[in-house]
Amino acid sequence: MSHIFPRHTRQSPPVAVKGDGCYLIDASGIRYLDGSGGAAVSCLGHSDRTVTDAIKAQVDELAFAHTGFFTSAPAEALADLLIAHAPEGIDRVYLVSGGSEATEAAIKLARQYWVEKGEPQRSKLIARKQSYHGNTIGALSAGGNAWRRAQFGPLLLDVSHIDPCYEYRYRHDGESLEAYGLRAAQALEDEILRLGPDTVMAFMAEPVVGATAGALPPAPGYFKRIRDICDRYGVLLILDEVMCGMGRTGSLFACEQDGIAPDILCIAKGLGAGYQPIGAMLCSAEIYGAIEAGSGFFQHGHTYIGHPTAAAAGHAVLTALVERDLVSRVKDQGRKLEECLFERFGQHPNVGDLRGRGLFRGIELVEDRSTKAPFDPAKGLAGKIKKAAFEAGLICYPMSGTIDGRHGDHILLAPPFIIEDDQLTELTDKLAEAVDAVI
Structure with missing residues (x-):
């Protein structure tokens, strides 16, 4: 048994x-x-022997050191390699143990950023229906899949959900892909205006929706318009690439194909390729600078963030993706x-x-x-x-x-x-x- x-x-x-x-x-x-x-x-x-050998070598030297006391060479090397290939403006890496932790960290960082900036009224998060951002309470609140949310409804945060960019179901007869993409993106501006622009802290979306919609890509121009709307109202753009990132869609970061860069980016899954549990929340220099110039302390953390053995695996995986x-x-x-x-x-x-x-x-x-x-x-x-x-x-x-x-x-x-x-x-x-x- x-x-x-x-x-x-x-x-x-x-x-x-x-x-x-x-x-x-x-x-x-x-x-x-x-x-x-x-x-x-x-x-x-x-x-993959290269990755397993890297893990074994790291365990022989240092398996774990708590980030409340130390950083480690593998964590530093992985962060450097990620930033070397990251979208424009992304400058800092917060290593976690998986996708739900990455999206949870992103939501909390977005909130703390506005507190540090002196705009604590910005607390609203907008996401999309039929999205999936993880299974912790914050990540599940951001997710828009009704079946996954149903029994936990009373526990979830108040997050607004707009329609996804779902051309097969929502594009009108005779409507071009480009016109549909702009119309779908307009839902974000409409929701920001409904909530009040000075109350919205961030918009979260998967560049290509994975588990809950089946590799659903955006219509042409959708994310460029989303980026413009976020910039107009000072809303942070969080992209969840936990499933679609790390080369899965044909570019190292999925958002590259849409010609945009987020303020906060979440990765996991392919970063460790299954050899170790690892994920990361990446953010812009501007967001990091706000924390640095304010309290200096991100009010967040888990015991295994920046785990040296997991970081060594992630570095070996990312190196393989790039060098091969x-x-x-x-x-x-x-x-x-x-x-x-x-x-x-x-x-x-x-x-x-x-x-x-x-x-x-x-x-x-x-x-x-x-x-x-x-x-x-x-x-x-x-x-x-x-x-x-x-x-x-x-x-x-x-x-x-x-x-x-x-x-x-x-x-x-x-x-x-x-x-x-x-x-x-x-x-x-x-x-x-x-x-x-x-x-």
Whole structure:
């Protein structure tokens, strides 16, 4: 009998015992192609010796030193490397242990910034429906997925949520992509004006929405308009790249493709590639300067922030991404995966939309392609596809509630950056087998 508290008490997952490139192997020897990188985590696959050697070497020297007393060489090196490649204006790195911690830190920093600046009335946060920013109370409050929020509603912070930039569902007939992007962004200005511009501290969004909307990219011009609106009203822009960052969408930072830079940026998942739990909240020199010139103390912290062993892993992962030019490989393999998906699912009667960037791809499933009507949530389509794919030897990331937290189903794909052409074919074949078997 296991004493583990599992994700679901009615499921008994197999025991994973070994990683081999793009595959995970269980105790009975079955190999599973990791078509989602777990949850867009394992960008380097599961057996990268450079990273494991870096971790072992660091443990031999120094496993842990509390940041209340020390900094460490790995933490300093990782911060330097991140800033060397970060969007313009980003200057400081706050290392944490994962994505929820990164977004929580971002929300608290945004609030403290305005307190330090002498504008304590700025306390309102705006985010988007169908976003996901983590599972701590602050991060869950910012997230806009109704299903995840429902039972914790009385505990959550008062956060405003505007409609997402969701072209497949919300663009009008005859409306250009560019016109739709501007219209979608206008929702932010409208909400700022409704709340009162001097009360809003920040707007938080994922450049490409991951878990809750299935690799949903913005319409052209959307984020440039968002940046302009934030600048007009002095609102901080927080970009959550926990899932879509670190090369996943074809640029090291996802926002590069939209031609903008945030004030605060959150990363995790691909930063550690699964080899160690690590994330980071990055901020601009201006925000750091406000804290430095004020109290000097960010009222936040966790025991394992800046963990030397985790930082050594993160540095090894980021070095691999840069020196092996894996981001370019993401572009190449991403195009091939897109072609495979369109070939197999482009005319599928139950596929409404194929979307994404790089090796971050989503498939939105519909019961009626012509009307875009979703399947009845009672059918539990996403969960059944996940199970069928797993039985076929494929790990993928199907989710329900794509449209509003209850209706709609999608499949998220985020394979390792090292995936080969024949494995892309294997992924597509096994996924098609699972989808067709369930539907």
